[in-house]
Amino acid sequence: MKNKTSIQGSWASRWIFILAATGSAVGLGNIWKFPYITGENGGGAFVLVYLACILMVGIPIMMAEVFIGRRARKNPINALADVAEESGSTKKWGIIGLMGMLSGVLIFSFYSVVGGWVLHYIKVMLTGEMIGVTSDAAGSAFGALLADPATLLGWHTLFSIMSIAVVAAGINKGIETATRIMMPALFVLLIILLGYAMTTGGFAQGWNFMFEFDFSKLTWNAALVALGHSFFTLSLGMGTIMAYGSYMTKDASIGKTVLAIGGLDTLVALVAGLAIFPIIFSNGMDPAAGPGLMFISLPVAFGQMAFGQLFGVLFFILIAVAAWTSAISLLEPTVAFLIERLKIKRMTAAIGLGITVWALGIACLGSFSFMSDVTFFGKNTFDFFDYITANIMLPLGGIFIALFAGWVVKDKFAQDELQLPSAVFKLWNISMKFTAPIAVAIVLYFLINPMK
Numbered sequence: 001m002k003n004k005t006s007i008q009g010s011w012a013s014r015w016i017f018i019l020a021a022t023g024s025a026v027g028l029g030n031i032w033k034f035p036y037i038t039g040e041n042g043g044g045a046f047v048l049v050y051l052a053c054i055l056m057v058g059i060p061i062m063m064a065e066v067f068i069g070r071r072a073r074k075n076p077i078n079a080l081a082d083v084a085e086e087s088g089s090t091k092k093w094g095i096i097g098l099m100g101m102l103s104g105v106l107i108f109s110f111y112s113v114v115g116g117w118v119l120h121y122i123k124v125m126l127t128g129e130m131i132g133v134t135s136d137a138a139g140s141a142f143g144a145l146l147a148d149p150a151t152l153l154g155w156h157t158l159f160s161i162m163s164i165a166v167v168a169a170g171i172n173k174g175i176e177t178a179t180r181i182m183m184p185a186l187f188v189l190l191i192i193l194l195g196y197a198m199t200t201g202g203f204a205q206g207w208n209f210m211f212e213f214d215f216s217k218l219t220w221n222a223a224l225v226a227l228g229h230s231f232f233t234l235s236l237g238m239g240t241i242m243a244y245g246s247y248m249t250k251d252a253s254i255g256k257t258v259l260a261i262g263g264l265d266t267l268v269a270l271v272a273g274l275a276i277f278p279i280i281f282s283n284g285m286d287p288a289a290g291p292g293l294m295f296i297s298l299p300v301a302f303g304q305m306a307f308g309q310l311f312g313v314l315f316f317i318l319i320a321v322a323a324w325t326s327a328i329s330l331l332e333p334t335v336a337f338l339i340e341r342l343k344i345k346r347m348t349a350a351i352g353l354g355i356t357v358w359a360l361g362i363a364c365l366g367s368f369s370f371m372s373d374v375t376f377f378g379k380n381t382f383d384f385f386d387y388i389t390a391n392i393m394l395p396l397g398g399i400f401i402a403l404f405a406g407w408v409v410k411d412k413f414a415q416d417e418l419q420l421p422s423a424v425f426k427l428w429n430i431s432m433k434f435t436a437p438i439a440v441a442i443v444l445y446f447l448i449n450p451m452k
């Protein structure tokens with residue numbers, strides 16, 4: 001392929017790519033969503049299926065996305081089309097990228113609302129209004145926030161502007177540097193919180209909840225959620241990693257890089273769960289409380305621990321940063337596409353897309369108040385966008401990317417990018433051709449046709 005670099009520029013080094021991709025992967029999915037869906041789906045067996053999905057489906061698909069992006073060095077739609085053409089197939093494969101962009105738009109619109117909750121909690125921690133709060137009071141405070149669309153709109157707007165501004169600025173050195181400091185800091189604070197969780201007396205219960213594999217609790221729906229979440233948490237199935245891969249330097253090893261990203265992402269999720277569940281159990285809260293889990297349990301924990309206010313502020317700032325670096329990656333593929341296809345300026349593309357996702361976000365934040373009667377298949381807009389993207393659109397995007405990489409792209413081109421030892425390449429190829437698509441297809445099948 002002719003392009004040596006993308007017209008958007010490239011990452012300064014392999015480390016910057018790892019940093020940016022980890023910034024995309026580690027986000028609300030790890031700290032907010034993973035603990036609450038683990039809670040809703042009964043714990044251990046769910047965690048095991050999730051880990052299997054990451055290893056057997058997520059990591060191989062991430063390698064495919066990176067190599068397709070890096071080979072073509074274009075936005076996901078054009079990258080898929082070019083790589084297809086090079087292997088003698090039709091450029092129509094670009095359609096997968098189109099579906100991905102739609103997923104990105106829908107995910108951003110609820111993601112930004114949750115990002116707004118996090119910003120609100122920075123303020124709550126700063127003012128100290130939750131010091132010494134009981135879990136019931138923390139629960140009502142969260143309920144009151146959801147019922148207040150004006151406040152939510154303010155925070156959602158701020159979060160959207162922050163994200164659009166970074167995307168408009170391009171592959172920005174500022175955010176790269178910020179991520180370099182913030183990611184390790186997030187980890188250190190998670191460890192401190194984990195240390196606190198160990199002292200609460202609920203640690204053994206929390207640990208057992210996450211790691212005792214009781215398969216009788218596993219349902220097809222839980223397997224679907226685990227599979228869907230493995231795509232969501234690794235930012236797969238929608239072109240984000242493909243777009244980031246298109247800015248990657250040629251000399252970096254894709255296999256090792258992807259393992260590092262997947263490993264870090266999984267570690268953050270597991271540590272977040274181990275930090276949150278003991279707090280839940282020691283305060284007699286319900287692990288299946290849903291999306292409010294983190295926003296209720298953490299204020300209680302910080303309200304009780306020494307220097308809780310300080311740690312609370314820091315912690316929510318870091319979650320906000322993690323969410324922010326993910327949010328920008330939701331916009332990047334579409335912005336790159338708009339620039340390359342419509343030949344418009346990055347600023348124009350980012351603002352145009354930004355206004356669209358911001359407006360859709362209003363429907364999401366209204367789901368808890370003025371739009372609560374608007375439902376799709378029994379779910380409000382917020383839940384519906386979350387459900388169809390994570391559980392259906394990302395896995396479907398993933399199946400097609402796997403089938404594409406396994407069956408359409410010629411092995412010699414794939415191996416030219418991946419440079420894997422031949423046995424590992426065979427394994428990867430089997431995963432693309434069979435394991436990943438079949439796993440996704442089985443789970444989707446049983447979701448549509450539940451077993452009696």
Ligand code: PHE
Binds near residue numbers: 027028326
């Ligand atoms: N991976 C991000 C998270 O876990 C969410 C995300 C999904 C970002 C898809 C980009 C693309 O929070």
